[in-house]
Amino acid sequence: MHLANDPAAPATPEWVLTLSCPDRPGIVHAVSGVIAGLGGNITESQQFGSPVTGRFYMRVQVALPGTPDDGADALRDALARVVAEFDLTWDLDRVGRAVPTVIMVSKEAHCLNDLLFRQRAGDLPLDVVAVVGNHPDLAGLATFYGVPFHHVPVTRDTKPEAEAELLRIVESTGAELVVLARYMQILSDELCVRLAGHVINIHHSFLPSFKGARPYHQAFERGVKLIGATSHYVTGDLDEGPIIEQEVERVDHTRNPAELVALGQDVERRTLARAVRWHAEHRVLLDGLRTVVFR
Known part of the structure; x- marks a missing residue:
């Protein structure tokens, strides 16, 4: 058994997802739904709708279950379902990667x-x-x-x-x-x-x-x-x-x-x-x- 603050406890892999697309209702709901469907936990989230260009921007840090590769691959596959719907441009990287x-x-x-x-x-x-x-x-x-x-x-x-x-x-x-x-x-x-x-x-x-x-x-x-x-x-x-x-x-x-x-x-x-x-x-x-x- 590991206590929550035990440094020996295995860390849940954490990722940063950034995306942009034409601004419209439902983007945050769709992205957070994808993450929740994978059992992921959003640890940080920021968003902005640009009145100048009409585009929506979002940055999300998320802890995903499983190994780093498994979690990232699952998120990439799941995001593919909403990319076409919202015309998303997105990037995914490991938090803290040098x-x-x-x-x-x-x-x-x-x-x-x-x-x-x-x-x-x-x-x-x-x-x-x-x-x-x-x-x-x-x-x-x-x-x-x-x-x-x-x-x-x-x-x-x-x-x-x-x-x-x-x-x-x-x-x-x-x-x-x-x-x-x-x-x-x-x-x-x-x-x-x-x-x-x-x-x-x-x-x-x-x-x-x-x-x-x-x-x-x-x-x-x-x-x-x-x-x-x-x-x-x-x-x-x-x-x-x-x-x-x-x-x-x-x-x-x-x-x-x-x-x-x-x-x-x-x-x-x-x-x-x-x-x-x-x-x-x-x-x-x-x-x-x-x-x-x-x-």
Whole structure:
């Protein structure tokens, strides 16, 4: 006999189901009915109907009886009965599964160090399979955390070859997520399309203000009272992809550009870490040019 809080008791496999479809009555009833019919227990549920796109979004965590494979297969089979009825687009994953991730960097270390530290501490459900840098400066940091580092230099003439090498690394490692942790290169439209919805960037500004290079200096010149950071999915439109998370820091006229940069770096790493966590936990769903974030 095992007590409910006995750590030796076998854990019931838990899964996260995300779905979207045209909004209409009966969706929640149908999905929860499928889960109940399998003897599953919903442990977390969030939903949203978008008035902009007319679509319905839902995230459900569910504990399923049986072995992990049996429970997941049974849920997949049962969902097939309602997919056609509601035109569902859906995804199912194991709660807490470490998402294979490639991190791309240039020379600044603060975001990379923060992500690798959080992964090692067990605070991010990531498996960082590679760090790719267009400069070799952060190779030692990657090595310290035991992550392979790939130096892939980029020039205007070699960009196609460099992006082909990046894709080779992504495919050979089985990476499902690419994080631009202050990677100071613009990805081509072709690469953005190829990896759509799977590349997260941190922009050192509170978008849509101060796009492009040197945003803290732009902010200083405008005398802003708030600086911030924006984490978003990457698209072919520079710094205009769907926003996942933003954060700000209040400043005043006494701050010089160097101080704004230092303050901003702390905001950047926190903002990026939250966006990456929410993506890895399947809490972010795309709604056209916007995101639905189930925190």
